[in-house]
Amino acid sequence: MQANIGDVAQRAKVSSATVSRAFKHPELVAEATREHIIQAADELDFAVSRSAAVFQTGQTFRIALLLNDPSSTWFNAHVYEGLDSVLHPAGYDIAIYPIGTSDDRHVFFENLPIRRNADAVVIASFDVDSKEIERLHSMNVPIIGISALPEEVFDYSIATDDDYAMRLVTRHLLTLGHRDIGYISLDPPENADGSLHYSANRRSNGFLAECAEAHIEPAMLHVPNTSQRVEHALTQLFALDHMPTATCCEQDRLAVPLLSRLQRLGYAIPDALSVTGFDDSTYASEVGLTTVRQDPRDMGARAARHTLGLIARIDDDSEDGAERNNDRGETNDETAGETNNKNNKTDKTPPIHESTQIRMMFRLSTGPAPNAV
Numbered sequence: 366m367q368a369n370i371g372d373v374a375q376r377a378k379v380s381s382a383t384v385s386r387a388f389k390h391p392e393l394v395a396e397a398t399r400e401h402i403i404q405a406a407d408e409l410d411f412a413v414s415r416s417a418a419v420f421q422t423g424q425t426f427r428i429a430l431l432l433n434d435p436s437s438t439w440f441n442a443h444v445y446e447g448l449d450s451v452l453h454p455a456g457y458d459i460a461i462y463p464i465g466t467s468d469d470r471h472v473f474f475e476n477l478p479i480r481r482n483a484d485a486v487v488i489a490s491f492d493v494d495s496k497e498i499e500r501l502h503s504m505n506v507p508i509i510g511i512s513a514l515p516e517e518v519f520d521y522s523i524a525t526d527d528d529y530a531m532r533l534v535t536r537h538l539l540t541l542g543h544r545d546i547g548y549i550s551l552d553p554p555e556n557a558d559g560s561l562h563y564s565a566n567r568r569s570n571g572f573l574a575e576c577a578e579a580h581i582e583p584a585m586l587h588v589p590n591t592s593q594r595v596e597h598a599l600t601q602l603f604a605l606d607h608m609p610t611a612t613c614c615e616q617d618r619l620a621v622p623l624l625s626r627l628q629r630l631g632y633a634i635p636d637a638l639s640v641t642g643f644d645d646s647t648y649a650s651e652v653g654l655t656t657v658r659q660d661p662r663d664m665g666a667r668a669a670r671h672t673l674g675l676i677a678r679i680d681d682d683s684e685d686g687a688e689r690n691n692d693r694g695e696t697n698d699e700t701a702g703e704t705n706n707k708n709n710k711t712d713k714t715p716p717i718h719e720s721t722q723i724r725m726m727f728r729l730s731t732g733p734a735p736n737a738v
Contacts, residue, residue, distance in 0.1 A: 368409035376405035429483035447665020467560035507675035531571035542734035635732035653729035
């Protein structure tokens with residue numbers, strides 16, 4: 366007869382919850398105790414399979430990743446890489462859910478509690494409705510945000526301070542003597558209803574605030590986030606009464622190709638026009654783009670580590686509650702549920718928000734304004 370987790374617990378003289386924790390979250394068990402449990406498991410030829418763990422704990426070992434832009438974009442691809450670098454070794458898969466509108470987001474949060482097919486939800490770059498995630502919180506499904514809004518609704522979130530970072534970029538241009546500045550932002554794709562909001566939108570707030578303090582009125586341009594975004598940006602720039610001496614781009618994905626196209630059209634960068642971006646993405650260094658550096662891979666890895674910690678805490682609360690029920694002889698699901706609910710109300714971890722370090726990359730795409738005094 367094949368040994369079970371109870372047999373290992375009896376042989377090692379520990380609780381079943383401790384045995385479970387030793388295999389699922391070994392970092393939470395003292396080394397001596399862990400080795401004692403492993404020895405007992407070896408003696409009994411006990412092995413933990415993924416399917417058994419799913420059956421016993423209700424875990425799916427799947428993390429839902431909600432993305433608005435394609436997963437192949439620079440930011441999303443590096444977020445995924447960072448998440449996977451931590452989650453994959455821990456035995457978790459990542460399921461990507463494309464979210465184009467607030468309706469898509471609403472459907473996801475409505476269906477997830479029914480399907481119960483994810484142990485945690487990670488949202489990258491866009492906003493959520495606090496009412497939509499209340500049900501997940503009641504089910505103990507951690508919600509993690511990466512450059513997502515609003516920060517206070519997530520169990521853990523990490524982001525760059527977009528407002529302040531763009532203030533630094535604008536301040537740099539002002540210091541160089543620029544007073545005629547344009548700002549180019551990327552609107553949502555044309556097939557979206559525009560109901561989602563993005564952390565990148567805060568960059569324009571920082572830009573406008575810095576310009577207001579300098580008593581200048583910038584040109585605000587908005588282009589659709591499509592494959593024709595550079596053409597739209599050039600069209601709007603050339604439609605202005607005159608070309609500004611500096612242009613802030615909301616993202617490198619616009620700034621890099623725009624910079625290259627302007628140079629091919631004969632504009633001297635930065636003598637006639639300074640250009641800045643945001644991200645320090647692929648090719649930004651090669652084209653000499655002044656920009657703000659983000660590290661989405663690191664953000665993803667840090668978010669993944671906190672995700673595992675949140676899942677582990679929920680598991681521990683459930684196991685401890687079940688252990689207390691077993692000690693009292695209370696094994697029915699209703700009693701166990703009441704115990705777990707009490708634990709969740711008293712032991713809920715306060716939300717954590719981290720801001721990444723802001724670092725500007727000063728390169729050759731910016732210089733003194735023409736005729737600056």
